[in-house]
Amino acid sequence: MLRVQVEICINCTTVTAVQQQVAAACRGGADTVELCSQMELDGLTPKREHIVAARVAFGDRPGLMVMIRPRAGDFCYTSEEVTEMRRQIETAAAAGANGVVFGLLSGQALAVAEMRQLTQWSHSLGLIVTCHRTFDAVANQAEALEQLIEIGVDRVLTSGTPWGSSLPATAGVAQLAEIMRQANNRLEISIGGGLDPHNAPALLAQLPLTAGRLAVHSYSGVLDGEGVSEKKVSRLVQTARRVDDQERRENDPV
Template structure:
């Protein structure tokens, strides 16, 4: 399994290239797409039309994860926002998503009550769940990992640095090692935030004995903003090389 689960974040606002980008990503070996609108705001919920478009281009074995983040300002979820998010989760399922990506925190700790309701809604709609980089705002990551695992969340997205720092994943290697150790194979750790063909071989090694995947955005785009199969191949090939060393 190691080295095979590559998740590609796609900008849903790029309507002209969306279908081709989805098809190219999977053809080149990606396992999943994370669909986000408003990437200039670090990714918000895409529109129903964008979800439908991406779902139609999905191969039978491909996963389509939909960002559920209605507002950019913060990760606090009040009752009104929770209602919006659960309705977006249900809508995503109806439109062909296989998973959703969300986060809810309060005072730099996991908002257990809101997260539980979001997970429950997703599971009711048979969707996989990823807790996004709101995780990287949480003070006590070990405790959060345990709670997210207990809530039945499938994956946690992190790059090992504080969300507000806007730092490259390579600055978070030590923290990622701790996170992966704390997860102990009970919950998948998705490593993202600066993943490229140049650093993938180091990142794959972090998960040689644990459940991890990589998440790339700009690292798989060419100068025209299109998904480049050669860059995806390079990220996956690095992992294949590492795998052969362990075999």
């Protein structure tokens, strides 16, 4: 498996637009795509028909991730909203998703019981689980990371900067490195927050890539006037492959 994966976030608006953008991400070489609606609200759960359309465009390859976020605002959910998220996870699985993306808080800490419940439900449906940037909203990330690993979450998305700060991942290098070292290959770290083909190389060069599985996650950094740019995705993928090749050369015995 490639050490550095590339994930492209897709803003789902219409069936046609979803098909076109997922196809562009695929042609550019993306390993995974994450489907969201209403990215102006930081991403909500997409419609079923958009997941189905993305599945067709993505083919039978793994890596189709679906945001599970029933409303805008904070990540503290009522029991009724958790039940709704459970239904949305089931819908995503039935529509062809390979994974789901969610996060729940209790104050400034993970809502561990609810995270466990939804993670177990997702796994029972054959879905992998990503904790989204709710991780960047917790007060104690070291504790939260251990909780996610114990729960069985497969991936975590982070910028290394506080949620709501608008700081890009390039400003969170020190924290990202610490998260990677602590994770130590026990789950995949997906880095997102203003990444594009131009700034990703410098960021990756400062991270301990031998510490484990890593992905770069991009949304606005691969857009052009018509949506996802195949060329920008391709450049980001080429960056990831160069980093991976360099790491292999440096770690292969002579």
